[in-house]
Amino acid sequence: xxxxxxxxxxxxxxxxxxxxxxxxxxxxxxxxxxxxxxxxxxxxxxxxxxxxxxxxxxxxxxxxxxxxxxxxxxxxxxxxxxxxxxxxxxxxxxxxxxxxxxxxxxxxxxxxxxxxxxxxxxxxxxxxxxxxxxxxxxxxxxxxxxxxxxxxxxxxxxxxxxxxxxxxxxxxxxxxxxxxxxxxxxxxxxxxxxxxxxxxxxxxxxxxxxxxxxxxxxxxxxxxxxxxxxxxxxxxxxxxxxxxxxxxxxxxxxxxxxxxxxxxxxxxxxxxxxx
Amino acid sequence: xxxxxxxxxxxxxxxxxxxxxxxxxxxxxxxxxxxxxxxxxxxxxxxxxxxxxxxxxxxxxxxxxxxxxxxxxxxxxxxxxxxxxxxxxxxxxxxxxxxxxxxxxxxxxxxxxxxxxxxxxxxxxxxxxxxxxxxxxxxxxxxxxxxxxxxxxxxxxxxxxxxxxxxxxxxxxxxxxxxxxxxxxxxxxxxxxxxxxxxxxxxxxxxxxxxxxxxxxxxxxxxxxxxxxxxxxxxxxxxxxxxxxxxxxxxxxxxxxxxxxxxxxxxxxxxxxxxxxxxxxxxxxxxxxxxxxxxxxxxxxxxxxxxxxxxxxxxxxxxxxxxxxxx
Amino acid sequence: xxxxxxxxxxxxxxxxxxxxxxxxxxxxxxxxxxxxxxxxxxxxxxxxxxxxxxxxxxxxxxxxxxxxxxxxxxxxxxxxxxxxxxxxxxxxxxxxxxxxxxxxxxxxxxxxxxxxxxxxxxxxxxxxxxxxxxxxxxxxxxxxxxxxxxxxxxxxxxxxxxxxxxxxxxxxxxxxxxxxxxxxxxxxxxxxxxxxxxxxxxxxxxxxxxxxxxxxxxxxxxxxxxxxxxxxxxxxxxxxxxxxxxxxxxxxxxxxxxxxxxxxxxxxxxxxxxxxxxxxxxxxxxxxxxxxxxxxxxxxxxxxxxxxxxxxxxxxxxxxxxxxxxxxxxxxxxxxxxxxxxxxxxxxxxxxxxxxxxxxxxxxxxxxxx
Numbered sequence: 028x029x030x031x032x033x034x035x036x037x038x039x040x041x042x043x044x045x046x047x048x049x050x051x052x053x054x055x056x057x058x059x060x061x062x063x064x065x066x067x068x069x070x071x072x073x074x075x076x077x078x079x080x081x082x083x084x085x086x087x088x089x090x091x092x093x094x095x096x097x098x099x100x101x102x103x104x105x106x107x108x109x110x111x112x113x114x115x116x117x118x119x120x121x122x123x124x125x126x127x128x129x130x131x132x133x134x135x136x137x138x139x140x141x142x143x144x145x146x147x148x149x150x151x152x153x154x155x156x157x158x159x160x161x162x163x164x165x166x167x168x169x170x171x172x173x174x175x176x177x178x179x180x181x182x183x184x185x186x187x188x189x190x191x192x193x194x195x196x197x198x199x200x201x202x203x204x205x206x207x208x209x210x211x212x213x214x215x216x217x218x219x220x221x222x223x224x225x226x227x228x229x230x231x232x233x234x235x236x237x238x239x240x241x242x243x244x245x246x247x248x249x250x251x252x253x254x255x256x257x258x259x260x261x262x263x264x265x266x267x268x269x270x271x272x273x274x275x276x277x278x279x280x281x282x283x284x285x286x287x288x289x290x291x292x293x294x295x296x297x298x299x300x301x302x
Numbered sequence: 303x304x305x306x307x308x309x310x311x312x313x314x315x316x317x318x319x320x321x322x323x324x325x326x327x328x329x330x331x332x333x334x335x336x337x338x339x340x341x342x343x344x345x346x347x348x349x350x351x352x353x354x355x356x357x358x359x360x361x362x363x364x365x366x367x368x369x370x371x372x373x374x375x376x377x378x379x380x381x382x383x384x385x386x387x388x389x390x391x392x393x394x395x396x397x398x399x400x401x402x403x404x405x406x407x408x409x410x411x412x413x414x415x416x417x418x419x420x421x422x423x424x425x426x427x428x429x430x431x432x433x434x435x436x437x438x439x440x441x442x443x444x445x446x447x448x449x450x451x452x453x454x455x456x457x458x459x460x461x462x463x464x465x466x467x468x469x470x471x472x473x474x475x476x477x478x479x480x481x482x483x484x485x486x487x488x489x490x491x492x493x494x495x496x497x498x499x500x501x502x503x504x505x506x507x508x509x510x511x512x513x514x515x516x517x518x519x520x521x522x523x524x525x526x527x528x529x530x531x532x533x534x535x536x537x538x539x540x541x542x543x544x545x546x547x548x549x550x551x552x553x554x555x556x557x558x559x560x561x562x563x564x565x566x567x568x569x570x571x572x573x574x575x576x577x578x579x580x581x582x583x584x585x586x587x588x589x590x591x592x593x594x595x596x597x598x599x600x601x602x603x604x605x606x607x608x609x610x611x612x613x614x615x616x617x618x619x620x621x622x623x624x625x626x627x628x629x
Numbered sequence: 630x631x632x633x634x635x636x637x638x639x640x641x642x643x644x645x646x647x648x649x650x651x652x653x654x655x656x657x658x659x660x661x662x663x664x665x666x667x668x669x670x671x672x673x674x675x676x677x678x679x680x681x682x683x684x685x686x687x688x689x690x691x692x693x694x695x696x697x698x699x700x701x702x703x704x705x706x707x708x709x710x711x712x713x714x715x716x717x718x719x720x721x722x723x724x725x726x727x728x729x730x731x732x733x734x735x736x737x738x739x740x741x742x743x744x745x746x747x748x749x750x751x752x753x754x755x756x757x758x759x760x761x762x763x764x765x766x767x768x769x770x771x772x773x774x775x776x777x778x779x780x781x782x783x784x785x786x787x788x789x790x791x792x793x794x795x796x797x798x799x800x801x802x803x804x805x806x807x808x809x810x811x812x813x814x815x816x817x818x819x820x821x822x823x824x825x826x827x828x829x830x831x832x833x834x835x836x837x838x839x840x841x842x843x844x845x846x847x848x849x850x851x852x853x854x855x856x857x858x859x860x861x862x863x864x865x866x867x868x869x870x871x872x873x874x875x876x877x878x879x880x881x882x883x884x885x886x887x888x889x890x891x892x893x894x895x896x897x898x899x900x901x902x903x904x905x906x907x908x909x910x911x912x913x914x915x916x917x918x919x920x921x922x923x924x925x926x927x928x929x930x931x932x933x934x935x936x937x938x939x940x941x942x943x944x945x946x947x948x949x950x951x952x953x954x955x956x957x958x959x960x961x962x963x964x965x966x967x968x969x970x971x972x973x974x975x976x977x978x979x980x981x982x983x984x985x986x987x988x989x990x991x992x993x994x995x996x997x998x999x
Contacts, residue, residue, distance in 0.1 A: 030520050030523065031520065033520070033522055033523075034520035034521055034522040034523070036522075037521070037522035037525070038521065038522070040408060041408045041409075041411050041412045042412060043408070044404070044405045044406075044407075044408025044409045044411075044412065045408065045409035045412040045413060045426055045430075047405050047409075048405055048406065048409040048426075048430055048492050048496060049426050049429045049430055051433060051489045051492070052429050052430065052432050052433040052436070053429065054444075055433075055436060055440070055441065055444055058444050058448055059440060059443075059444065062447075078690065079683065079686035079687040079689075079690045079965075080683055080686070080687070080875050080965065081687065081875075081964060081965065082687075082690065108339055108342060108343075111335065111336060111339035112336075112339045112340055112342070112343055114336055114339075115336035115337065115339055115340045116340075118336065119333065119336055119337065120340070124337075124340060125340070127344065128340050128343055128344065131343055131344060131347045132343070133611070133612075133615060134347075134608055134611065134612070135347070137543075137546050137547075137550070137607055137608065137610075137611035138550065138604060138607060138608075139549070139550025139551070139552060139577050139603055139604070139607060140438075140550065140552055140553075141550075141552045141577045141580050141581055141600070141603075142350075142354070142550075142600060142603070142604055144581075144584075145353065145354060145580070145584075145597070145600055146349075146350055146353050146354070148584075149353040149354075149357065150349060150353055152719055153717065153719075156717070156718045156719055157674075157719055158674070158719055158720070169346060169350075172343065172346070176343070200328055200329045201329050201332070202328050202329050202331070202332030202333075203328070205332070206332075226435065227435075229437075230435075230436075230437025230438070230439070230440070231437070231438075232437070232438065232439040232552075232553045233438075233552040233553055233577070233581060236581060236584070236585070237584050237585050240676070240704050241704050242702045242704075243686070243702060243703075244693070244700045244702055246672070246700075246702075248672075251672055251674075251702075252674060252702055252704070257437060257439050260437075260439045260440065260443055261439050261442070261553060261557075264439075264442070264443045264446055264447070264557065265446075265557075265848070265849065265850065265852055265853040265856055266852035266853075266855075266856060267852055267855035267856045267859055267872055267875075267876040267878070268875065268876060269876075272447075275443060276443065279437075279439070279440040279443050282437055282439075282440060283436060283437070283440055286435055286436070286437065287432075287435070290435055376839075376841055377709075377812065377838075377839045378835075378837045378838075378839055378840065378841075447860075450860070451860065454861070474803045474805075476805050476846060476861055476864075477860075477861065478846060478857075479846075560846040560847065561810035561846060561847030561848060561849065562810075562842075562845070562846050562847050572846040572847075582810055582811060582849050583810075583811065583812075585676075585706050585707075585710040585713065585714065586706065586707050586708075586709030586710035586711075586712075586713050586811055586812040587709075587713060588709065588712060588713040588716060588733065588736065588812075589732075589736065
C-alpha cells in the first residue's frame with residue numbers, strides 16, 4: 028500500500044518538475060512580449076537610430092542593420108568553411124586528423140562566449156587599430172564554425188553509402204560524387220545547422236562587447252564600429268532613461284522573434300527537403 | 303573507366319586519358335581543399351591559444367600560482383588576484399546545479415518515457431527546448447528588471463526568515479548577488495540538463511525496465527533501483543556538461559551579480575564571476591599587468607571549462623558505449 | 630509635465646540650432662557660424678567617460694544635423710576605457726573626467742604626444758532611494774558622506790544622519806551603497822572630494838579612478854549606478870547631475886566648503902569653477918570649492934587626442950568638431966544640465982587644438998584667440 032502511495036507521489040513529483048521547468052520560458056515570453064510591444068509599436072522604432080535625451084523619437088535601425096550585417100558576414104565566413112570541414116570529416120575523416128578536428132570542435136562549442144570576444148579583439152582590433160564590425164563577424168564566425176561543421180558531418184553521414192557507391196560506379200570522380208550527389212542529399216541538415224548557428228550568433232552579446240563596440244548611427248562599413256540588437260538590449264537595460272529601457276525590451280522582443288523565426292524556418296525547410 | 307555519368311560519346315584514348323587526369327586532379331584538388339579546411343580549424347585553435355595566453359604572460363610570470371589564492375584586485379596598486387571571481391563562479395554554478403539537477407532529472411524522467419500525459423510530452427519538450435534558444439542578454443534583461451525585485455522583496459526576506467540562522471542567508475539582500483545569479487544560471491542550464499538526461503534515460507535498455515516491472519516493482523522503485531543506477535555515469539556526464547555551460551555564462555550573470563570583488567559566505571552578498579570581470583573591465587584595462595591579469599582570468603576560465611567539458615563527454619561516451627553494448 | 634516641456638524645448642532647440650538640416654542629413658547646408666570651420670567628411674570614433682555622455686550625445690546629434698558629412702560615434706564606457714582605448718590607438722579621441730596622469734601619458738607616447746582639452750563642466754549628486762524623503766530633503770555633510778561610503782554609517786536612522794536632518798523621518802533601513810565597478814572619472818572626482826574633506830577616507834581608501842571600496846556593490850557606468858539606485862530601496866550612489874535630473878531621481882542637499890547646504894546644479898558648478906582660475910591637465914581639481922553657492926563635488930571633463938594625426942582628413946574633421954564643441958556646441962551642454970566652459974578655458978582649449986598637426990601642418994584653421 029505504502030509502495031503504491033510512494034509510486035503515486037513520485038509520479039506527481041516528476042510531473043511537477045517538468046511543469047516547473049516549463050514555467051521560466053512562459054514567464055519570459057510573457058514579459059518580453061508585454062514589455063516589448065509598446066516599444067516595437069512606437070513609430071520610428073524600425074526607421075530611426077537612437078536620439079539623444081530630449082529629442083523625442085528614435086529607434087533601433089542602426090542595431091537592426093548592424094546585427095544583420097555582422098551575422099551576415101560571419102555566416103559568409105563560417106558556412107563555407109564549416110561545410111567544407113564537415114565534408115572532410117565525413118568523407119576523409121576516419122583517422123587521427125579527423126579525431127583531432129572533432130575534439131577541437133567539441134572544445135570550441137563549450138567555450139564561454141567571452142573567449143570569442145577576446146579572440147576577435149586580439150586578432151582583429153589590436154592589429155587593425157580599430158574597433159570594427161569585422162572583428163565581431165570573425166569572432167562570431169569562429170563561434171558558429173563548430174555548430175555548422177558538426178551539423179554538416181552528421182547530415183552527410185546520414186546519406187546512405189549506396190548513393191556514393193552508385194555515383195562512383197557510374198564513373199564519376201569522388202569530388203563530383205561528394206559535391207553533386209551527397210551534399211545535395213544532405214542539404215537539409217546542412218542548411219538547418221547553418222540557420223541554427225546564425226540564430227545563436229544573432230543573440231550573442233559577449234563577443235560584441237569589445238570588437239564592434241557599438242554605434243548609435245547607422246553604419247554599413249564593416250571596418251567601422253557598428254551597433255547590434257544584442258548590444259542595444261545589454262546597454263539600454265542599464266541606463267535610467269525609461270524610453271531607452273523600453274527600447275531595450277523592444278529590441279529583446281525583436282531578437283526573440285528573429286531567433287524563433289529562424290528556428291521555425293529551419294524546421295520547415297527540413298520537412299520540405301525530406302519530402 | 304573515364305566515362306562521365308551522362309555522356310554516351312565514346313572518347314578517343316588520348317582524350318580519355320587527359321580527361322581521366324583532369325578528373326583525378328580534380329579529386330586531388332578537392333582533397334587538398336578538404337584537408338586544408340581541416341588544417342584551418344586547427345590553425346584557428348592554435349591562434350586562439352596564442353591570442354589568449356601570450357597577453358596573459360606578464361601576469362602569469364608576475365603572480366604565478368599565487369594568483370589563485372589572492373583576494374586583492376587593485377588596479378591602482380597593480381595587485382591582482384583571482385580568488386574572488388573564482389569563488390563567485392563556483393558558488394553561482396553550484397547553486398545552478400542544485401536547482402537544475404533535481405528539477406532537470408525529474409523532468410527528464412517524465413519526458414523520457416512516462417506513459418501518462420503523452421499528449422503533453424511534445425509541447426512541454428518544445429517549450430523547454432525554446433528556453434535554450436533564448437539569447438542570454440534577454441534572460442539577463444528579464445532577470446535585472448523582474449527577478450531582482452522579486453528576490454529582494456519576496457524570496458530573500460522569506461529565506462532570511464526561515465533559514466536566517468545559517469551563514470548562507472545572513473545579511474540583507476539587495477536582490478543582486480550570488481543567489482539571484484545562481485538562480486538565473488539554473489534556469490539557463492535546465493534545457494541542457496533535461497535534454498541530455500532524457501537521452502541518457504532513454505538509452506537504458508528496455509528489458510531491464512520491463513524485467514523490474516515484471517517482478518512487481520512499482521515505477522518509482524524501478525526508477526530508483528534500476529534505471530538511475532544504470533544511468534548514473536551518463537547522468538553525471540549530463541550534470542558536468544550543464545556545469546560547463548554554467549561556468550562560462552557571461553552576460554545574464556553580469557547583469558545581476560552586483561559587480562563586487564568580494565568573498566562572502568552569505569548568498570545574499572554581491573560578488574563577481576570570472577566572465578563578468580572580463581566583460582566589465584576589459585575595455586578599460588590599461589597597462590600590461592592589468593590587461594594581463596584579465597587575460598590570465600580568461601586562461602583560467604577556458605581551462606576549467608575545457609576540463610569539465612572533456613570529462614563530461616568522456617563519461618557520456620562511456621555510458622552510451624556500455625548501454626549500446628548491453629542492448 | 631515639466632519633463633515633457635523640458636524635453637520638447639531641448640528637442641526644439643537642437644532642431645532650430647542646426648539651421649535647417651534634415652533629420653537624415655541629406656547634404657545639409659554647411660552654413661558655418663563665425664569661426665567654426667566646415668569639416669571634411671569623416672566618421673569619428675571616441676570612447677570614454679559616462680559623466681559627460683548626455684552632453685556628448687546631444688552634441689554629436691546636433692553636429693551631424695548641421696554637417697551631415699561628419700558622424701561622431703561616442704561609446705560611453707568609462708574614463709578608464711577612454712584613456713586605454715586612446716593609448717591603444719583604437720579610437721580617434723578619448724574622454725575622461727580626469728586627465729591622463731604621468732604613467733598614462735608615458736604609455737601613450739609622452740606628455741607631448743597627447744593634447745588634452747577641457748570639454749565641459751559638471752557636478753555630481755548623491756542620489757538616493759528613500760520613500761517619503763523628497764529631493765533635497767536629505768542633508769548630507771562631508772562627515773556623513775564619508776561615513777556612509779566607509780561603511781561606518783550603516784543604517785538610515787543612524788544618529789549622525791538624524792543630527793543633520795531634524796524634521797525628516799529617516800527609516801530604519803540598511804543603506805545600500807552603490808559605486809562604480811569600472812575605471813571612472815566620476816569616481817575620481819568623488820574620491821578626490823572625499824580625500825579632501827575626510828582624513829579618514831584619505832588614509833583608508835584614497836582617490837583614483839578605481840578604488841578598493843569598503844562597502845557597496847558596483848555598477849558599470851553612471852547610467853547603471855543611477856538605474857541601480859532607482860531600483861533599490863534604501864540605496865545611495867554618486868551620479869552625475871544630468872542623469873539625476875533627466876530621470877527625476879531624488880538627490881541630497883550637500884554641505885559645501887562654506888557650510889551652506891546646496892542642491893547640486895549647473896550654477897553651483899559654475900560657481901565652484903570660478904574659484905579656480907588656473908586650470909590645466911596637471912592641476913584640475915575643483916572639489917570642495919569655497920563660495921556660498923558652490924557645488925562641492927564638481928569637475929571638468931576632458932577630451933584627449935594625439936597631437937600628431939596620422940590621417941589628415943580625419944584629423945581635420947576631429948579638430949573642427951572639437952573646436953565647435955567648446956564654442957558653439959556649449960549651448961547643448963546647458964540644455965542637458967551641464968555648465969558652459971568659462972571663457973578662459975575655451976581660449977586655452979583652442980590654443981591647444983591649434984597645436985594638433987598632421988604631416989607638420991596645423992589642422993585647425995581658426996584665428997588664434999586673443
